Amino acid sequence: MRQIFILLFLVVCTSVGAKPLSYYFDEDIQFDPKVPTPSSVLGYEVGEWHVRHDQLVYYMRELAQHSDRVNIQTIGYTHEQRPLVMLTITKPERLGNIDQVRQAHLERVNGNSAVTADSPAVMYMGYSVHGNEPSGSNASLLVAYYLAAAQDKRVEQLLEHSVILLDPSLNPDGLARFASWANSNRAMIPSADPETREHNENWPRSRTNHYWFDLNRDWLLLQHPESRARIAQFQAWQPNVLTDFHEMGPNSTFFFQPGIPSRKNPLTPDENVDLTKTIATHHARILDKHDRLYFTEEAFDDFYVGKGSTYPDINGSIGILFEQGSSRGHVQDTINGRLEFPFTIKNQLLTNFSTFDAVLENRQKLLTYQQDFFKESTKLADKDKVKGYVVSAPKDPTRLAYFLSILEQHQINAYALTEPTTVEKQEFDAQNSYYVPLDQRQYRLIKAMFTEQQNFVDNTFYDVSGWTLAHAFNLEFKPLSSAWGLEVEDQAWSADTPKSQAQPLNRHYAFAFEWYDYHAPKLLTKLLQQGVEARVALSGFTANSDSEQRDLAPGTIVIPAGIQKRDDWLAVLNSVSAEFAIDVFGINSGLTSKGVDLGSRQLAPVTLPKVLLVGGEPASQYEVGELWYYLDRHVGLAPSIIEADNLNRVDLDNYTHIVFAQGRYGSLSKSFKSQLQTWVQAGGVVWGHKGGAQFLADEQILKASYLSRKDMAAAFSTEGLHYGDKDMLAGKQRIAGAIFDTQVDLTHPLSFSLTRESLPVFKNSTFLLEQSAAPFVNVATYSEKPLLAGFTDENNVAQIANGGAILAHSYGRGTVVAMSDNPVFRGFWYGTSRIFSNALFFGEHVEASAE
Structure with missing residues (x-):
């Protein structure tokens, strides 16, 4: 009887999660026996366990060793020093001279040679940029095996007519964290209960990279090594199609692009959408064949060019987003029934196949479209009333160099001024000023980077509506209607330019x-x-x-x-x-x-700051991570990140600064709140922004009033609205992400290093501090006409005008600093980040009563 029980137990265990290769592939596909299967290397079937990143890389290296169709290279390393690998897959003869193939492709892209019947298409297949959306990276095991070992007609045609760049994990650090979480919380009989621990990660969740950044928002901003390595390969190859495999909530089905038609970036050509629709018919066909539920043209947009599915669109490629309902572990009960991990993996695999079929069928259309995309850049630049932009960062070459480095990585040229110039009565010195001409192959991307658009066909945004890089870096910049008479260097700026060596310092007073x-x-x-x-x-x-x-x-x-x-x-x-x-x-x-x-x-x-950064469930992991990253990378400080539940056990006297990012801190214990007040009164400096500022105000440590989300929403009339107007109203009430102008008190210690009164800030919430009536407390206030870029309804703009952006005042012997917005948004808001570092070094010297 005991043996029968054990046998039944093993049968049940095996039936949940373990699916053989025959589950994923048609039975008529033959595979080269010399090429190892995933299970022969991993020790388990794909989907039975979540693949760790080290296992994923090991298997990919094994494929490259055993298949003459596959090359593998390490293109970079993550913050945690995990290798970023790229597989190049094509027919063996082409693989032998792959760099010449790449150069020939670039010649066609740039219109220097013709598209022919033999010209291969290039695909960039990217998986799981969000670490806890793992079906993509697990599917990449099967995709790579199929391409390396399959001996069917489809793969032979594919290898003959394409080069496939396979990036199996866009976020290795996040994937590793999630695999550890899901595997360590998996029982022999996995639980399908959505409430069980396996399906609910602790803070911080592994969607993000090492510093808790969303890497799918970093394609344009390039703040992280994963993004820089990826963009270097993208620009080196200029793929025709890029796939971006994601997951969404368990109760969803499957999504593929095109998304909502009215929410594409206006710089994306209509032909891009037409090609995306053409490719979509192949996804529908294969999913229909397997009776899969799916949807398209809803929920997601293609507006922010810093996302994985939109960045290609502004670079002459076709970016395609896939979203699979997630099992968030190994198996989960959903409104659509029991969702098993292998099922999610197979859906991703199927749409890899449909992408391959679509590219084969439309190869010459895709190649011609890409060539025409860049040919048109010259025509568009010639018609544009703006000929380029002059940018400057007086007295701060480092901040300007970071900006120019981003341009260079995106293949955009900037030229140093050799003579001063005046644009619209604004003078630009030759020192630390550059000209970015629009007449470049990256015309559309330059326009996207500098856009200050405020009005849109559709005002509902999945992500941010404004991201003007020059504002983010607090650069002085102006568009030029003519470059006549402008004197610039012949060579574009380059990060490789040798730097001069400083002379040794001798003894002085x-x-x-x-x-x-x-x-x-x-x-x-x-x-x-x-x-x-x-x-x-x-x-x-x-x-x-x-x-x-x-x-x-x-x-x-x-x-x-x-x-x-x-x-x-x-x-x-x-x-x-x-x-x-x-x-x-x-x-x-x-x-x-x-x-x-x-x-x-x-x-x-000036004393060395000892920073306590409050983390844990009440805090936004993104904004805590952004502060951590800024302190670590740009200030050289290691903050103590202490979760809210542990604050009562901490001796606050060990710290000079306490920082509250966006979050909801009202549930913190009364004893901690009392300790916090005592600590500030004794000389500590406390910083809070957004929800952190609201918490300080609620506890009357910050002497300020504010408008909450509900207060801001009350300005919108609901009279006469129908049920179908809900989304429209929500879109108007929300600030998804826009740029606002503030006026800064340049005499204040927190504004040291700023050279002009205007300071752009990024706003992605409707929380708003009100100006203080007390003198010397308002460090920065929103201007009378504050909107600089992005969408914000006029009701919200009117309320924000003349509001409080940054406040600072004394509290006993200590100092309280509050900001309506995040000073280090996504790591690229270099302008306002200096306010934060000033608070660290100079906050204790602020003397201003709020009474």
């Missing part, structure tokens, strides 16, 4: 560096970490530096020789400053010719 450069906070951090004593000038002064008079603005960091405790402090200063392209210079005397002297109380001590 003091040393100083200005605060303008984007790397200044990181330089200061490294000096403080190594025991170098520093002061910040809260007032401006003029000092003598080697017979040169230097006018130094507030925010200048001064390192006096007389207060140093390390004997080798000058060697440390030389070593650290050599890492940065920042001018560190000597000052000859403590007596200045103008302004405060170096012994003044206006040269205040």
